[in-house]
Amino acid sequence: MxxxxxxxxxxxxxxxxxxxxxxIPSTKDVTNRIGAIKDNATIQEVVRILQQHEKDGFNFESVMAALEDLQEYEYSKRCNGRLTRGTLSAFTELASFNNKSGGFFTTWHILINSIYKLFSENCTxxxxxxxxxxxxxxxxxxxxxxxxxxxxxxxxxxxxxxxxxxxxxxxxxxxxxxxxxxxxxxxxxxxxxxxxxxxxxxxxxxxxxxxxxxxxxxxxxxxxxxxxxxxxxxxxxxxxxxxxxxxxxxxxxxxxxxxxxxxxxxxxxxxxxxxxxxxxxxxxxxxxxxxxxxxxxxxxxxxxxxxxxxxxxxxxxxxxxxxxxxxxxxxxxxxxxxxxxxxxxxxxxxxxxxxxxx
Missing domain, CATH: 3.40.50.1220 (TPP-binding domain)
Structure with missing residues (x-):
């Protein structure tokens, strides 16, 4: 000691x-990287809705927060848990978010991988x-x-x-x-x-x-x-x-x-x-x-x-x-x-x- x-x-x-x-990537750089992911419909839908919902305040952290909340909500439904409001309020009435089991977690994991990859390419x-x-x-x-x-x-x-x-x-x-x-x-x-x-x-x-x-x-x-x-x-x-x-x-x-x-x-x-x-x-x-x-x-x-x-x-x-x-x-x-x-x-x-x- x-x-x-x-x-x-x-x-x-x-x-x-x-x-x-x-x-090192800025908040704007990470947000742009996530917005450029075109092969995942859930990400595209979350980005679209949050851009409308938050307008000038939108960034990648909003997307991560939404997916974390949605993942917990989806998991709690299967475990007879309770819904807590928050970021979820922008999504819960949408038919397009009747996700398959584990879908939100998979999408969250894709974003974590994308962030890691972006930083691994730029950490100097x-x-x-x-x-x-x-x-x-x-x-x-x-x-x-x-x-x-x-x-x-x-x-x-x-x-x-x-x-x-x-x-x-x-x-x-x-x-x-x-x-x-x-x-x-x-x-x-x-x-x-x-x-x-x-x-x-x-x-x-x-x-x-x-x-x-x-x-x-x-x-x-x-x-x-x-x-x-x-x-x-x-x-x-x-x-x-x-x-x-x-x-x-x-x-x-x-x-x-x-x-x-x-x-x-x-x-x-x-x-x-x-x-x-x-x-x-x-x-x-x-x-x-x-x-x-x-x-x-x-x-x-x-x-x-x-x-x-x-x-x-x-x-x-x-x-x-x-x-x-x-x-x-x-x-x-x-x-x-x-x-x-x-x-x-x-x-x-x-x-x-x-x-x-x-």
């Missing part, structure tokens, strides 16, 4: 915009700038990095503690050690939490219920093939509009990651939020709670190439104004909103977070 340092802990929240520099070695950024920040802070992305860019920038440990019986994958994670997550100097899963996560060779971490994206992708139909179970990646329900159900590792994030949020006043448009309420809630607890001690850096996304994030934080406004600094726009930030900007970020500048 790592020894405790005297450095303050810093939480980084990294959204999709934080991976753009490496050519991280830039030296990304590694240098984390190295510089580590000199001044203990790091808890909460990535909302499926890619494995950060995994490659150095040793991170994520709760996974090598097994004695195989070199193919690592298993999550929950006891060690709980003991070490607050003292490790570099903690990485893939809150929504990772393309390196998959199922073990021994059980389709165990999420493990593979050494490569390709092996993670191979592990999800051939999953049998049933209730959508522990998944290597999660999406949709109510991700918190999966964080509650899928304890290993995602439930533990969420618990670690919540604990860090209430004890840490320092934040870097990059490439995040504040669309995940289960994240926003605890960012706001951190602001409420720490009041004038809170310091937040918001980095985004999109000024509108940056200010959308700030608008959510503005709820903290009633309990003491945190100090917020913006690095946004095409010149200053790049992630990772340039070396001169890193110095400014460090000074601001340490209270050496306003």
């Amino acid at each position: 790592a020894e405790r340092t005297n450095k303050p802990r810093l939480i980084m929240v990294l959204g999709a915009g934080a991976s753009v520099h490496a050519g 070695t991280p830039s030296e700038n990304l590694k240098s950024f984390f190295d510089l920040m580590e000199e001044h802070f203990e790091l808890t990095v909460l990535t909302l992305n499926y890619d494995d860019l950060i995994d490659h920038t150095g040793p991170w503690f994520d709760g996974f440990q090598k097994r004695e019986d195989t070199d193919d994958y690592c298993s999550f050690n929950a006891c060690q994670f709980v003991r070490r997550v607050t003292v490790e100097p570099k903690v990485l939490l893939h809150l929504h899963g990772s393309v390196r996560f998959g199922y073990s060779s021994q059980s389709s219920l165990d999420i493990v971490k593979y050494a490569s994206v390709e092996k993670g992708f191979d592990s999800i093939k051939g999953i049998k139909a049933g209730l959508v179970r522990a998944a290597p990646i999660i999406s949709g509009h109510q991700k918190e329900r999966w964080l509650q159900r899928y304890t290993i590792p995602l439930g533990y990651y969420y618990n670690a994030f919540v604990n860090a949020a209430v004890s840490t006043p320092l934040w870097v939020i990059a490439g995040y448009g504040a669309n995940d309420l289960h994240v926003n809630t605890w960012v706001l709670e951190s602001m409420r607890i720490h009041k004038e001690e809170a310091r937040v850096i918001i980095i985004d190439q999109s000024e509108s996304a940056a200010f959308q994030c700030n608008n959510y934080l503005s709820g903290a104004n009633t309990i003491g406004c945190p100090r917020v600094r913006f690095l946004c726009g095409s010149e200053t909103g790049n992630f990772p930030p340039s070396s001169d900007k890193v110095g400014e970020i460090i000074n601001f977070l340490k209270g050496e500048s306003n």
